[in-house]
Amino acid sequence: MANQEVVFPPDMSATAAMPGSSRRALYACRGSASTSLRSPYRVLPGVDDEYRARPPCATSWVVEAIRASSPARSLAVDEYDAWTRLHPSALGSFEQIAAAAEGKQVVVFMDYDGTLSPIVADPDMAFMTAEMRAAVRDVARHFRAAIVTGRCVEKVCSFVGLPELYYAGSHGMDIKGPTSNQGDTTAAAVLLQPAREFLPVIAEAYQALVEKTKGTPGAKVENNKFCLSVHFRCVDEKRWSSLAEQVKAVLRDYPDLKLTEGRKVLEVRPSIMWDKGKAVEFLLQSLGFDGRSDVLPVYLGDDRTDEDAFKVLGKSGHGLGILVSKFPRETDASYSLQDPTEVMEFLLRLVQWKRRRSSSATRARV
Numbered sequence: 001m002a003n004q005e006v007v008f009p010p011d012m013s014a015t016a017a018m019p020g021s022s023r024r025a026l027y028a029c030r031g032s033a034s035t036s037l038r039s040p041y042r043v044l045p046g047v048d049d050e051y052r053a054r055p056p057c058a059t060s061w062v063v064e065a066i067r068a069s070s071p072a073r074s075l076a077v078d079e080y081d082a083w084t085r086l087h088p089s090a091l092g093s094f095e096q097i098a099a100a101a102e103g104k105q106v107v108v109f110m111d112y113d114g115t116l117s118p119i120v121a122d123p124d125m126a127f128m129t130a131e132m133r134a135a136v137r138d139v140a141r142h143f144r145a146a147i148v149t150g151r152c153v154e155k156v157c158s159f160v161g162l163p164e165l166y167y168a169g170s171h172g173m174d175i176k177g178p179t180s181n182q183g184d185t186t187a188a189a190v191l192l193q194p195a196r197e198f199l200p201v202i203a204e205a206y207q208a209l210v211e212k213t214k215g216t217p218g219a220k221v222e223n224n225k226f227c228l229s230v231h232f233r234c235v236d237e238k239r240w241s242s243l244a245e246q247v248k249a250v251l252r253d254y255p256d257l258k259l260t261e262g263r264k265v266l267e268v269r270p271s272i273m274w275d276k277g278k279a280v281e282f283l284l285q286s287l288g289f290d291g292r293s294d295v296l297p298v299y300l301g302d303d304r305t306d307e308d309a310f311k312v313l314g315k316s317g318h319g320l321g322i323l324v325s326k327f328p329r330e331t332d333a334s335y336s337l338q339d340p341t342e343v344m345e346f347l348l349r350l351v352q353w354k355r356r357r358s359s360s361a362t363r364a365r366v
């Protein structure tokens, strides 16, 4: 990753990536949070005036949201069955998916944690298996493929280890193209960093959060460069409220940052209108694929933050969202898979299908 230049593809900039918007609109999302319980992805404003608007349950609401993002209770079989009728297994419905992909260029977007790698207690140990890596490598040989993650690009690149992929790190705020060899150096073109000016404030907030949370056993603050993750997974549930309070207290000094929640994690990020969905739109535009009915984007993800991407594909009318979850959840994804093992199986079937299509096309030509 030697090349740190911000390079916009022709006719594309942070603002051009959002049709009809001005750069100011990037900053317009404070207070735009939907607090609807039906909303699968709620933005939790990180500023005190917003919290004053929703007292006194705001902290318990944050804690509830974190709890709900990682359900652990076992469900009645029929409850799960009812849900899978709405969001059928992408494996069980593979023929249907293959039929939708017929004659189209498939673009595969993959979330990392909980999708390609199993959820583990220590975020620094969330490795993917060698088998999964081989499957993702095969996917990249046959399709345009991207990893879209909350992790910083550098960390996820070191976990995935496949330079041929596109990477959208920090929840899409750091987008890089495949790494190419240039003599004895390698370079990945930085395609977009829409939150660059927030780097100093993020670095400062990171230090403040580390300091504030250091007395909470098990709490961990992860620096994802353009955003931060405050991990609750190893913290005793009895301390979740006070940890959420600590995070909120720090954010009062940073009105340009906001909070969202994920799987036993609070994410701190710049208050700009940018998310994984925007990153997917940007990548499709960069590849010259947006709005094309002969392109089928497929997005696999497990977390609340992936809902933004599911929404974008749902709205476009020709994309497929696949939610990775063992538990029924409100989602904009059309299909489901239970866990990373099923994700791997799905990716392998996709590659197998593509190989069969390519060899029958070759046979037809000779």
Ligand SMILES: O=P(O)(O)OC[C@H]1O[C@H](O[C@H]2O[C@H](CO)[C@@H](O)[C@H](O)[C@H]2O)[C@H](O)[C@@H](O)[C@@H]1O
Pocket (backbone or CB within 6 Å): 111, 112, 113, 114, 118, 119, 120, 121, 122, 123, 126, 148, 149, 150, 151, 222, 224, 229, 231, 233, 262, 263, 264, 265, 267, 303, 305
């Ligand atoms: O967008 P993703 O690739 O899903 O990244 C979202 C966050 O994932 C990581 O946290 C989650 O996975 C950890 C390892 O399994 C787990 O310990 C934690 O509880 C999960 O929330 C990552 O550490 C975060 O930085 C990402 O934002």
